[in-house]
Amino acid sequence: MDEKLMERLQQIRKLLHAEQLKLTPQREATVRVLLENQEGHLSAEEVFMLVKQKAPDIGLATVYRTLELLVDLRVIEKLNFGDGVARYEFRENDQPHHHHHLICLNCGRVSEIEDLLGDLEKKIEERHGFQITDHRVSFLGYCSRCRGKGPA
């Protein structure tokens, strides 16, 4: 786990370097928080709170800038669950479409399932002549623990 983290950090350092950018302590702390919360789907504010614990003097703007930078570098992905805040998540390979989200309306848990839209997208491209480059998909409902309970 730790060597994987260091490896990832090195990768990112190289990516930044290629653009004459630096992996500053603030950026590193932000990346670490993201890596330590892979399944957390953290919002910028949440990342900020967690980063503050590692680097108390960091500014909110820096976190936002770092997140934007990492999105541009395709290191992380910006998600929108429709709750008014952007959320961020590590990207495994540089590929989009790696998974979908199931959002529980009762407990708020977000779980992930594999991408199931490949065939469907082909169908849409054929039928409608629309060239799909990305999709935004989430499913709302009740997780196995919360079934039958209705809204919170």
Add this chain to the structure above:
Amino acid sequence: MDEKLMERLQQIRKLLHAEQLKLTPQREATVRVLLENQEGHLSAEEVFMLVKQKAPDIGLATVYRTLELLVDLRVIEKLNFGDGVARYEFRENDQPHHHHHLICLNCGRVSEIEDLLGDLEKKIEERHGFQITDHRVSFLGYCSRCRGKGPA
């Protein structure tokens, strides 16, 4: 068209009445704008602008309140295309899932296609024990006119 409009207005008037609410001139004007722009996927601000032409003294807050009210009554649906503004659209029956959106990254056109997720949702419910009540789906890419042009 006009009789359909009146019919819809009567329906809505009844729905409101059932909750001891009134179909005020402001609310009626807002509903009319929405009905006259069925495929427009209007934002609140856009609705406000159009309503102002019919009822110049209406306040922005009233439009927001009316939209929220209509969403609660399941008369319209609140959409999120990820561009930072909420958009609104009439609901045909009171059913969700009636269609998906294809959003062109070049010209911004939003077109609609039928809901194709029925089978997929069944599969997800079986595999993951997650009871789906709604989904948010949009496909991003390039429409038939804009194919091969890349981002604007």
Add this chain to the structure above:
DNA sequence: TTTGTCTTGCGACCCTGTCCCATTATAGTC
């Protein structure tokens, strides 16, 4: 008319996110 309730417009306010700018950190070169 009186009363109670729903509704309105307005402005203050909130929240997420961006921008500006003076200051600071960093990497590279001598």
Add this chain to the structure above:
DNA sequence: GACTATAATGGGACAGGGTCGCAAGACAAA
């Protein structure tokens, strides 16, 4: 190490979308 060019930072002002509280207005029932 010292010097320099450039990238990066923190903080605060600001922006856009949206919500809230409130006093005033509209309306229906009695």
